[in-house]
Amino acid sequence: MTERQFEVVMAIVFEYIHTGEPVGSRALSKKYLTRISAATIRNEMSDLEELGYITQPHTSAGRIPTSRAFRVYVDSILEGKRERSPELADRLLDLKRQRADFEEVLAYSSQLLSRATQTVALAASAPMAQVRLERVEFVWIDLYHALLLVVLQGRLIHQKLLNFPCEMSREILEEISRRINTVASGRPWDDVRGGLQSFVLKELTEVAESCRLAMSEIDSLLSAENFRFFTTGVHHILGLPDFQDIGRLQAILCLLEEEDALTRMVRRYSVKDGLNVIIGNEDPDSELGAFSALFSSSTGKGTRTVLGLIGPVRMDYERAIAALETVWDGLSGDGDSDRP
């Protein structure tokens, strides 16, 4: 692709993002590429169509960029340096000042991002296999129930109400906590789970069944699948002019309502740390359909954190990327040691 073809692609994507309508050669020549005439641009466009960067909805309409063109556009934005949008800075100060529960911070980040970009925002975190336990606690409720609390590094807390198959006194629960904490505190769960299981079971044979239950619940709480999601701003995408036809909206709503689907998506598109951009149906297996997604993710202290947004393919990537990076900085920043 020549330098000039690149410029044409960039101009087409830019114009299309801002108008939503097929872009004609004359408009390009007038608004962006005044040096070259419409006829020349027509020739270039003809070539670009063959190369798969643009398409015509029908003969004698302007051109629409394909996902390939969006990819070029987005990559070009990502290459350059962006400055963080200053409007969000104030809000981020609040976010850092209130040293709240990390889950609250996630929820707030999601809200912030959604409002800033007018798209659906999504924040999530999940423990990794290498996560280190701070402490495990059983809060006795009654003879058959206890609340299992797993405190991870960085004040992340996971919990589950347990229903034991046999009677469990307060003392036995304390005994189990003590044993688990002795072995597991400060160590990666993956390293201790094997030894711990046999150790606890051997010592406490009369409540073995309940112990096994407790161990397996800790296991599933700490499994890498166990993302906790915060989605915000679904109503924003209803207002977009792109989605008159409701079918696509329905598809994305189904996706957002099903935690399994979200998990699949997040696991698939945040494999490498940092900012990932997934465009429309660039990947035919994605469940995004006519939507694009940006994900920023990182792994720290055994916890995987993801912040992302989902919007129309024809979204203002420049603004979206800037907003995501700003909020991400606030979320993962080492402001006051609130986070991995």
Added chain:
Amino acid sequence: MTERQFEVVMAIVFEYIHTGEPVGSRALSKKYLTRISAATIRNEMSDLEELGYITQPHTSAGRIPTSRAFRVYVDSILEGKRERSPELADRLLDLKRQRADFEEVLAYSSQLLSRATQTVALAASAPMAQVRLERVEFVWIDLYHALLLVVLQGRLIHQKLLNFPCEMSREILEEISRRINTVASGRPWDDVRGGLQSFVLKELTEVAESCRLAMSEIDSLLSAENFRFFTTGVHHILGLPDFQDIGRLQAILCLLEEEDALTRMVRRYSVKDGLNVIIGNEDPDSELGAFSALFSSSTGKGTRTVLGLIGPVRMDYERAIAALETVWDGLSGDGDSDRP
């Protein structure tokens, strides 16, 4: 309103619910009221329009029932006895068998109801002012943080991560728990909060600020406003033929995403126990717009539980009411003493 007018209203509503189109006199005469002729029905319809039960979208179109007609229709359904739909019974067995966390049961009920009715379902619970505390527990995290657990009757657990303004040792936290539990266990929070506050503060002056924080957090956890919502099935209402026009959808999505708005609505429309039906813009202040809502609610053991669904005004109330009652029975049933 005469007996025959009532029949006409019922027939119009029934037909409109099932076709979605204005109902003409001829169709009524043919399908529902074969004894009387179309002309007679036209006369009745003319009267019913004056009475405000039906409207014409334009001259020479069929009639559309107003919210007043829907009210008559729904009241007539509610008067009769309904049998519980047997298809849901199997699922409810599962729901009862797994004696899970009450919040999990709520979430599952919401899913069940949503799937059964193809509408948005909503389940919620909140403590009442008269709620009795089972126990209060502080789980020490570090010198400045603890997890506050408030265990209510019926194994309902509320929690909040606290961030203390001064150092709090494990021992002090245990001391505070012990004091609170001595006074508050098994008693209504409203009765003890006043005395408790001064009692705890007097004894533990050096950590007074932190104690005050803890007390006020318990207060807000137990405030009647503090509903926990589970909404499911938003994608269903996108498929409905009624909402081509996206504006109304956006309104309802905003409502569903904002907990404050949901709380307002639930508090307003579940004042009396049992089944409440709110129709379209029968109440001009409601934020439902073009939607109807059914709410079933009850107060038991100091906890208010609400199960409801939101669908188009033109919804199949008969099915919806049956489904809601079935799931509600399962949710609030005394199956195995899991609930208020």
Added chain:
DNA sequence: ATTGGCACTCTTGCCTACAGAGTGCCAAAG
């Protein structure tokens, strides 16, 4: 009080015509 008949009204779908926008190609100029 009820009913059949008839004129009137309003929507919907369909066809045509037409303006507008954009391309593709060609021939001329650089």
Added chain:
DNA sequence: CTTTGGCACTCTGTAGGCAAGAGTGCCAAT
């Protein structure tokens, strides 16, 4: 060989006109 202006062609979207269909309102007869 590249660039450019010109021109014919194609497709969309909109507006107007027309006919069919559905439903009402009214009136006179039962």
